[in-house]
Each structure stands twice: as structure tokens, then as C-alpha cells.
Amino acid sequence: MKYICFLVFVAILGIAVLNIAEGAGECGRSSPDREAWKLAPCAMAAQDSNAQVSDSCCQQVKKMGQNPRCLCAVMLSNTAKSSGVKPEIAVTIPKRCNIPDRPVGYKCGDYTLP
Template identity: 55%
Template sequence: MKYCISFLVLLLILGITGFMNGVHGVGGECDKHSTADFEKLAPCGKAAQDINARVPHSCCAEVQKMDTKCLCVAVLSEQAKQLGVVVAAAVTIPKRCNIANRAKGYKCGDYIVP
């Protein structure tokens, strides 16, 4: 719970200070995501930091709605790094959520979405 609250507080701070008006500098379809879209991923905080953490249903519901490419851009962002997101753990969230139509084999940085 402590990690989720910390994750949400950091997201809000970053959003308020203007660092997250979408995914900066990437261009394309992922730039349309606003701070509010990323705040919806707050329930994923602990699961994005620890591959063995339980993924809450609320996290899975939000990840299901998100395009794999945009999720990848989000977890590779500087903001995610500052929040302690571990890319190796974050890319497994769709699988841990049992999302059947996930983009298996999608390359996200140095990682492959399982």
C-alpha cells in the first residue's frame, strides 16, 4: 500500500509541475495521452516495481484499455524511471493480468512483452 500511495503522489507531483502532458518527445499516437491517463495506472505501482507483486484488478482494467505501444512508451519514460518502475516487471503486467489479446512478442526497449 505504501508503494501505491508513493507512486500516486509522485504521479500527481509530476503532473502538477507539467512533466507529464502525455509522453514527451515521442510524437505520434502516444502523445495524445494526458496526465489523467497515466494517473489511472497508479494501481499498477507495486506490480510495475516487483515482478512477484500481485497485480490489482483495477490495474488490469486500465492496462486492458491501453495500446501496448503506449504502455511501453510510458514504462520506458524518464518519469517512470524516476518513479522506480522496473521495465522487466512492468512489461509482464499484461500477461499477469491474463489479457488474452495482448501484443505477445512486442519489443519494449530491451524487453519482449511475454
């Protein structure tokens, strides 16, 4: 009987762990598409390398850049693509914001953060 109880406990624990792991992606429990909306102030700067990068954009990029995997997933998300974001330009925003601790050299799909 103890053996059966132990197996049931292990099975329940395994299911719980799988459910938790499934909910955590590059941006934690939030999807990259949902996180992309936070970078709305960066829309013009992510389409035109000559556009001014706003302070509000830089603040959001700095915050999101603490997790480079999330920042990368957001830049390559369907929401970003449908908004006209050009990934080759978007990856330059952390540098254009002069963020000193940006993830220089981080591979983001086919792009590398300068």
C-alpha cells in the first residue's frame, strides 16, 4: 500500500512540474507577443535606423534586456512582424539607447545584437 501511495504521489508531482514548466517560456509566463506591446514606443525606431529612439522606448528595452532571450523573442514575434518591425534594425535599439550593460554579441535568430 505504501508503494502505491508513493507512486501516486510521484505521478501527481510529475504532472505538477510539467504544468509549471509548460507555462514558462522566454518571457516567463507572458508570451513574446504580449510583451511586444510594451515596446510600442519603439515602433518607429524599429522600422527606421535613422529614427530617434524615445526615452520611453529605451526604458522598456533596458528593462526587457535584462532577459536577452525574452527581448530577442519579442523582436522576432508575430506581433512585431505584423507591426512592421524590421529585426535587423530592432536589434540596434539597445546600442542606440546607449545601454551600457546590453547583451552585446547575443545571437537573436539570424541577427546579432551590436
